Amino acid sequence: MPVVHEITRDDLGNQIGTDGNITVSLIGEGRMFKRRAVKGAGSENAQEVCWLVAEIDGVRLYQNGNQIILTRQDMNP
Amino acid sequence: MAATVQIVEKNGAGGAQTDKTSGTIRFKNADNSTVDTSNPMVKPGAGTDYSFEKWLRMNVSGGTYTEITNVKAYMDGSNGLGTGVALYAKAVASYTTPAEATGTAGYTDAFTYTSGSPLTLGAGPYTSTGEKADHLVMMLTVGTSASGGITPSETLTLAWDEI
Numbered sequence: 001m002p003v004v005h006e007i008t009r010d011d012l013g014n015q016i017g018t019d020g021n022i023t024v025s026l027i028g029e030g031r032m033f034k035r036r037a038v039k040g041a042g043s044e045n046a047q048e049v050c051w052l053v054a055e056i057d058g059v060r061l062y063q064n065g066n067q068i069i070l071t072r073q074d075m076n077p
Numbered sequence: 078m079a080a081t082v083q084i085v086e087k088n089g090a091g092g093a094q095t096d097k098t099s100g101t102i103r104f105k106n107a108d109n110s111t112v113d114t115s116n117p118m119v120k121p122g123a124g125t126d127y128s129f130e131k132w133l134r135m136n137v138s139g140g141t142y143t144e145i146t147n148v149k150a151y152m153d154g155s156n157g158l159g160t161g162v163a164l165y166a167k168a169v170a171s172y173t174t175p176a177e178a179t180g181t182a183g184y185t186d187a188f189t190y191t192s193g194s195p196l197t198l199g200a201g202p203y204t205s206t207g208e209k210a211d212h213l214v215m216m217l218t219v220g221t222s223a224s225g226g227i228t229p230s231e232t233l234t235l236a237w238d239e240i
């Protein structure tokens with residue numbers, strides 16, 4: 001099974017996302033969501049991918065495994 | 078928790094679903110989801126052989142989620158199907174029985190849809206289970222310069238945002 005992030009809020013309303021290994025905390029205003037994909041759909045090599053995205057004022061942090069990207073770009077798996 | 082998402086192929090007048098998330102989508106000269114060598118594409122002596130349309134759609138079959146947005150599809154940007162073989166795509170809201178394509182009008186070369194410039198299937202938000210967003214309608218053409226045999230597979234990606 002692929003790792004799909006969990007997104008929750010703490011007692012202060014901050015958004016917390018984790019893949020069970022790495023935790024990303026978004027403190028204050030902003031949004032957090034999962035960018036999911038099925039790569040190789042329609043083939044036996046299909047693979048599910050999940051990125052965690054945290055965004056503040058158009059700046060996005062993408063986290064996938066040990067890789068983190070900080071950018072204003074709209075990126076897809 | 079997360080949504081359980083399938084990519085389904087729809088066939089026939091009623092749009093019967095077949096889960097193709099990890100199953101081969103075979104372009105052919107018939108409206109069915111069977112992966113076989115019946116009704117094959119034919120290298121024409123002149124002109125172009127058009128496949129039947131493939132009507133594909135996101136289907137949320139279960140799981141727990143709040144909403145899905147920003148549904149899109151794209152390829153890897155490089156046509157690996159071989160010389161003389163092309164793949165086209167478009168987004169369509171309402172289902173109609175798949176028919177044999179007769180031209181490329183209304184379609185776009187599927188390989189121009191990449192991770193940096195995907196085909197938008199729906200902004201959403203979508204909730205609950207069932208089919209979501211527009212259909213991804215694809216069709217394949219074979220020209221006179223094509224080689225025989227089964228083409229290599231290509232990589233279609235369906236992506237969405239989820240909370």
